[in-house]
Amino acid sequence: MSYDVVIIGGSLSGAATATLLRRESPNLRILIIERAAHFTRRVGEATVEISGYFLGRVMGLASHLNNEHLIKQGMRFWFANGQTQSLEDSSEIGPKYHVRLPSWQLDRSVVDEELLQRAVAGGVELRRPAQVTAVRLSPGGEQEVDVKTADGIETIRCRWVVDASGAAAMLARQEGWLVPNTEHPTAAAWARWRGVKDWDGRDLSERFPMWAQRCLGSRNTATNHIVGDGWWSWWIPLKGGDVSVGVVFDQRLVKFPQSEAKKLGDRIHEFLAQHPVAREMLSEAEWIEGDVHWRKNLAYHSRTFAGDGFALVGDAAAFLDPLYSPGMDVISFTSTATAALIAAQQRGEALAPLLEQHNARFTQSYRRWFEAIYKDKYEYLGEYDLMHLAFRMDLGLYYLGIVSQPFKYGASILSLPPFSVPVSTPVYHFMRFYNARFAAMARKRRERRVWGRGNSRQQFLFQSFSISPRDLPRIAATVAQWLLLELTEGWRSWFGGNRTTKMNEPVPNTGSTRPVEAKAESV
Numbered sequence: 367m368s369y370d371v372v373i374i375g376g377s378l379s380g381a382a383t384a385t386l387l388r389r390e391s392p393n394l395r396i397l398i399i400e401r402a403a404h405f406t407r408r409v410g411e412a413t414v415e416i417s418g419y420f421l422g423r424v425m426g427l428a429s430h431l432n433n434e435h436l437i438k439q440g441m442r443f444w445f446a447n448g449q450t451q452s453l454e455d456s457s458e459i460g461p462k463y464h465v466r467l468p469s470w471q472l473d474r475s476v477v478d479e480e481l482l483q484r485a486v487a488g489g490v491e492l493r494r495p496a497q498v499t500a501v502r503l504s505p506g507g508e509q510e511v512d513v514k515t516a517d518g519i520e521t522i523r524c525r526w527v528v529d530a531s532g533a534a535a536m537l538a539r540q541e542g543w544l545v546p547n548t549e550h551p552t553a554a555a556w557a558r559w560r561g562v563k564d565w566d567g568r569d570l571s572e573r574f575p576m577w578a579q580r581c582l583g584s585r586n587t588a589t590n591h592i593v594g595d596g597w598w599s600w601w602i603p604l605k606g607g608d609v610s611v612g613v614v615f616d617q618r619l620v621k622f623p624q625s626e627a628k629k630l631g632d633r634i635h636e637f638l639a640q641h642p643v644a645r646e647m648l649s650e651a652e653w654i655e656g657d658v659h660w661r662k663n664l665a666y667h668s669r670t671f672a673g674d675g676f677a678l679v680g681d682a683a684a685f686l687d688p689l690y691s692p693g694m695d696v697i698s699f700t701s702t703a704t705a706a707l708i709a710a711q712q713r714g715e716a717l718a719p720l721l722e723q724h725n726a727r728f729t730q731s732y733r734r735w736f737e738a739i740y741k742d743k744y745e746y747l748g749e750y751d752l753m754h755l756a757f758r759m760d761l762g763l764y765y766l767g768i769v770s771q772p773f774k775y776g777a778s779i780l781s782l783p784p785f786s787v788p789v790s791t792p793v794y795h796f797m798r799f800y801n802a803r804f805a806a807m808a809r810k811r812r813e814r815r816v817w818g819r820g821n822s823r824q825q826f827l828f829q830s831f832s833i834s835p836r837d838l839p840r841i842a843a844t845v846a847q848w849l850l851l852e853l854t855e856g857w858r859s860w861f862g863g864n865r866t867t868k869m870n871e872p873v874p875n876t877g878s879t880r881p882v883e884a885k886a887e888s889v
Contacts, residue, residue, distance in 0.1 A: 369395045369491075369524040371708060372511050374498050374537075376400030378474070379680025379697045380530030381481040382425060384490045386705035391712050397522065398485065399513055400494035405475035407657060409556050410602035410610025412438055412589045415769040416780075417694035418469035421477070424698075424777045428468075430480050436471040436605055439464055439588045440830060441690075443757065444643045445750040446594075447821040454574045455822050456643050457750040459757060462827035464583045467769065471587065473604050501527055501537060505674040526675055526708055529682040533661070537678060538668040547665035550740060552687060555622060555660040556612025557631050561651040562601070565590065570646075580827060589691070592644045595748045595818065596620040598689060599638055601647070608654070613637055614688055616744035617662070631658045664688070665736070671728040674717055677704040684732050687740045689747070690760070695784075700728070702780035727786035734785035738797035746808035750821045755848050756804050759797070762831055762841040767793055770833035800848060806859040807851075814858075 371387060373380045376398045384396050413421060418438075422428040442460030450456050486492050499519065500512040509527045513520050529537040538544040563570060565585035571578040590601040596619025602610040613634060615622065623633045631653035638644035667684035671677065679700040686692050707724055711717050739760060746752040767790065771779045785794045811817040831837050 369397045371396045371526045372524040373398045373528040375530035376482045377478040381485045383701040384485045390709040397491045403495040408474040410604045411472045412691045413469045414691045415467045420698035431470045438469040439584045442588045443591045445821040447818040449822045454577045457824040459826045465830045529678045532681045535682045543669040550665040551617045552664045553662035554614045557653040557658040558608045559651045562609040563647045593748045667732045699783040706781045731783035731786045734794045742805035745805040752804045758844040765831040810859040
């Protein structure tokens with residue numbers, strides 16, 4: 367065989383897997399096949415604490431991240447209703463000070479190139495530009511990969527194929543393993559922008575002095591989320607001044623503006639301008655031609671994550687939702703577990719039980735991660751008080767149950783994805799329950815025509831969580847607030863249905879920021 371491992375795709379998930387494999391088994395012959403001659407500009411992307419640990423400590427990119435990207439200062443959320451006229455009136459959730467654990471705002475093409483070149487310097491072979499046209503799998507035997515270059519088509523043989531092809535999900539599509547998540551029909555449109563206002567800038571500070579003084583940290587280097595009824599928008603600053611701005615929406619709840627006469631960037635602007643905060647921040651901005659994209663039906667997963675001779679990593683394995691930036695966490699978990707799996711086979715360990723365990727863990731993790739965090743979340747993420755409680759519990763439990771693990775036990779623990787071990791089962795059931803309850807309360811508010819009434823002039827500016835058990839009382843206090851809400855309001859939905867509000871149902875006249883339905887099909 368020509369190689370021990372052939373990796374399809376040289377961006378973050380592929381280069382990271384190659385790097386981990388070379389560390390574990392320096393004699394492995396590894397080839398990365400990358401389609402692009404150079405990485406083009408991609409959507410800005412934020413790490414969270416797990417992916418920050420993985421990139422900074424495991425991949426050794428801390429200096430690069432600090433020098434070439436922006437340090438991220440947590441997540442912020444901005445809410446509005448019909449009474450919200452300005453930043454001063456918008457309700458806000460976010461840290462009051464700076465965050466405790468490192469994470470970054472990434473220009474993905476830059477970090478992808480850096481990690482790929484480090485993998486090559488470590489002994490990994492690279493072919494680019496080169497396109498994989500076919501893969502023939504032979505469990506336990508010799509895998510064949512057809513590669514097209516300027517010189518023609520060559521067949522490369524190897525023991526392992528790692529699919530790191532991203533959303534193209536080459537192996538999952540080829541083998542019929544790809545499963546769309548029809549319970550979560552989200553879509554997204556995004557662009558890079560110039561001239562977006564600085565959240566910490568003099569203009570806003572002078573016009574809204576009380577608003578500026580409330581936050582003692584940096585709003586501008588946070589990942590800001592502007593939220594509405596059934597949708598949210600990310601605002602990720604990039605080094606050099608550009609800002610990545612995207613809209614994600616539940617297609618059951620929202621229709622994106624359509625017009626053959628308008629470009630996608632203009633339609634994104636039109637959509638966002640319904641929210642007073644976005645209207646303010648984009649008042650002098652322009653989207654960058656050629657850097658505008660959209661995608662529908664974002665969520666999916668593969669029925670198979672690995673077999674005897676192949677493995678799927680990153681977006682080639684699964685995608686959940688951009689909210690909370692779990693995509694790079696998935697890269698951290700799948701790359702670590704895949705490298706451990708291949709290394710075990712190279713050492714002569716019995717592979718069948720390891721493969722069974724690998725597939726069971728990642729299948730269960732995807733399902734439980736989805737149900738605990740994202741299922742029907744778009745019903746209530748635009749409601750200040752409901753999202754306020756959910757975010758506090760989501761974040762606190764993420765820190766205590768997931769973020770704390772590599773800091774306590776080292777990088778090898780990243781081979782265990784979230785909710786894949788028995789000790790996490792009670793937490794999964796708890797999170798799934800409160801997520802479903804908040805969605806039910808939001809639906810009942812729509813029926814009562816009071817949705818969004820608390821979205822103006824409220825703030826929750828908090829001290830960041832740590833990985834210490836000392837934060838447990840903070841989570842307990844939030845649970846107590848939720849239980850009080852159940853007694854004062856939630857009882858109305860205790861015996862109701864659990865259906866998602868449809869787009870053609872009446873929208874309450876409460877200042878909801880759900881857009882007017884368009885005639886054309888949703889993006």
